[in-house]
Amino acid sequence: MTTDTAVKPAGSGIAPGPAGRGLRRRPPVGTALGLGTAVLYLSLIVLIPLAAVVWRSTEGGWDTFWRAVRTPDAWAALELTVGASLLVALINVVMGTVIAWVLVRDNFPGKSVVDTLIDLPFALPTIVAGLVLLALYGTSSPLNINLAYTRVSVGVALLFVTLPFVVRTVQPVLRELDRDMERAAYSLGASPITTFRRIILPNLAPAMISGAGLAFTRAIAEYGSTNLLTGSIPFQTQVSAVNIFGRIESDDTTAAAAISTVLLVVAFIVLILLDLFQRWSARRG
Amino acid sequence: MKLRNRVLAVSAAFLLSGTALSACAGTAKSSDSSDSGGDVTLALVAYSTPQAAYEQLIAAFQKTDAGKKIKFTQSYGASGDQSRAVVNGLKADLVAFSLEPDITRLVTAKLVDASWNADQYKGMITHSVAVIGTRKGNPKNLKTWDDLTKPGVQVLTPNPFTSGGAKWNILAAYGPKSKKGTDKEAGAAYLDALFQNVPVQDNSGRASLQTFTSGKGDAFISYENEALFAQKNGQSVDYTVPDDTILIENPIAVTSNSTHPAEAKAFLDFLHTPAAQKIYAENGYRPVIKDAGGPTFPNPSGLFTVGDLGGWSKVNKELFDPSQSVMASIEQKLGVSTSAAPSPAASKK
């Protein structure tokens, strides 16, 4: 997934339909059939199963739902997950922009290799990500940095898997940026920092926020890379996805569904906010 | 554009060969135990620790007349999880778990006959004992149950509400401390003190062992065969068999909905032969038959069984009931979740 897919989701990026020029002789039956098939496919695989999760979480009423979510270890996991994901999103805003800046404005041998490698966390299985981080930052670390079983390790794992998000949303914007205003600012005597703060940053901000939002939703869902390095210790380093997995294995499906629903709701809220923000900033031009 | 076309062609070829390969792989394995020309496949669902043993046992069985044409699928995981998976539809002809209640769950779900343990072995296939594991050389000299409650000592043992095997660990200490279950208060007091020293309760025995080998803790409670497995794989651990410890009895059964009961029974019979029991012994499990050959194991003077404590229903109710029991109160004090599978009778999805 790179720039194009990151910034042009299937949903919000659709231009209004064909302008109706020329003869349109597509039989509506074909469209309806195609639409029906697509909706059926989507329903059987995505919509009905997700609805089943939310439905199952309500079994037993609001009381049971809330009790399951507030169970000490489940709540601790949610707090850790959301907190770490927020922190990681913020770090990504900074580092992602730095990396995008270096990739667009700088030039050095091997730059295109670096550019390609940014997408590695997208392509690498999460369990392999966990293993590679464990190798370097675990108990047998050759660098003598042992982060195993610490909360910092949760952050490291999440930083790894969210690396590409902000970079890939900021890069194209940075590339397309009109440099005239920057040059004008310099010629008027503005320092680089002032120029960045008042001219470049406002243009990048929407992309940075968008990338951060995507990074956040990715981070709260993370499962595979956290188990190995963090040890997934309940109350200390266990993220929600691992907590849910444990509930599923123990046949505590209602509780698993409840915690899952919380994660889903949080993700949807963030995505809706992002969508609203994008539309608002698009209108501002 | 030409390069793009070539890359597309290569990717397409890759995909096509992948499809071909997967089609071949698909037809080579028979998914359910369907007989296609006399080929029988038995599904073995077992707990995680004897994986190495069963791989050798299956190979040995396939060298015998009875086992010549029989193929196996194997699934390994935490004992309780596997048991619940079978209830939820995981196909199994043979189930081998770490403790009896995991089979009882299947009996209640009508997947195993109630007479599964009516034989001379009471349905058990291997034994082990609970041991106290330490770092190599036992630098802190931790050898008895009392040593584990000393201040500053960190002990690892899994959560008994997610790991059935963890119950063995707890019973091993509870037995002598409660004088075989007669002095419940003393037993509960000991467990309380013990769990003050447990910094982490992992979800399974293997996870607990791995947490230990990664550097956390001073001691761990585990099965003898797990400690031996760790040593065999180059981990620097030592272990002590306490004088008073519990005999861990691992059950095995043929399922009642097995499509090949005769072959499954044949494998089960094979597992009781001296040759098979010797393989178990070589993997750190104590044989259930006498004179199996292979490595021998020390005999603790105060060895007792769960039967001596009143049997599983009694200890499950007094010690391990998720809502009200000795361990439930201890866990609640520590803030650890005790939610686990509801009792089999109540489970409906």
Place this chain on the structure above:
Amino acid sequence: MAKYPLRVLALVYLLFLLVLPVGLVVWRTFEKGLQPIADVLTSENFTHAFAVTLSVAVWAVLANTVFGVGAALLLVRHRFPGRRLLGALIDLPLAVSPVVVGLALILVYGKFAPIGGWLERNGFQIIFSLPGMVLATIFVSLPLVVRAIVPVLEEMGDEQEQAAHTLGASRWQTFRRITVPGIRAALGYGVVLCLARSLGEYGAVAVVSGRLVGQTQTATLFVEERYQNYDQTAAFTTASALALIAILILLITKLLRPKEND
């Protein structure tokens, strides 16, 4: 503007977060020489794991490609009420944790669920069997082909297609000779992304697999299981193999990526 410090900062960050960890694992794979690696690569469980991974991935990619092309055409070339909603729903899988995917499928296709129960009574098992793994993998990689094609379809415009229409071409002919060539690169890109995601799936298949060694154990599950059995050689070898495949896929996507001025 502060060129060198920024460059150093970025490169050091990437070095310690990305390059060193992956490099270390590949390095340590070869620690004990080539023979142990060869042993792992030829072992039955390893080849089975990759066969499972490949077959599951291929099915998922095929299904999502057909769906992807169809859905993209629907979204871009047609108008109907709920078009935006459909687009948003297609993007849904990106926000769902893999473990939740597994749970969701169990609740619908498990033995005690309405659809799943009916299927099992008729001899068709989904959970704890390959179909369940395929469903899980389809779920997580569903949006990828659609998202790759939609922007290109939009950019393409439908003038050519309309022209073909007025010249009497059938829908299929138009599709085959005008649309497909136009989206070919984007389609390839989306397919490769979908393949990468499918090959690398771990969390969702972990929930629905049943851990059947050699049957429902994918390469990713194999890595975990070998590591838990203290078999570092096998775990690292498989991890390196998966990492190398990932890098290979990155290179292919770089070639296929729809035009970017750099």
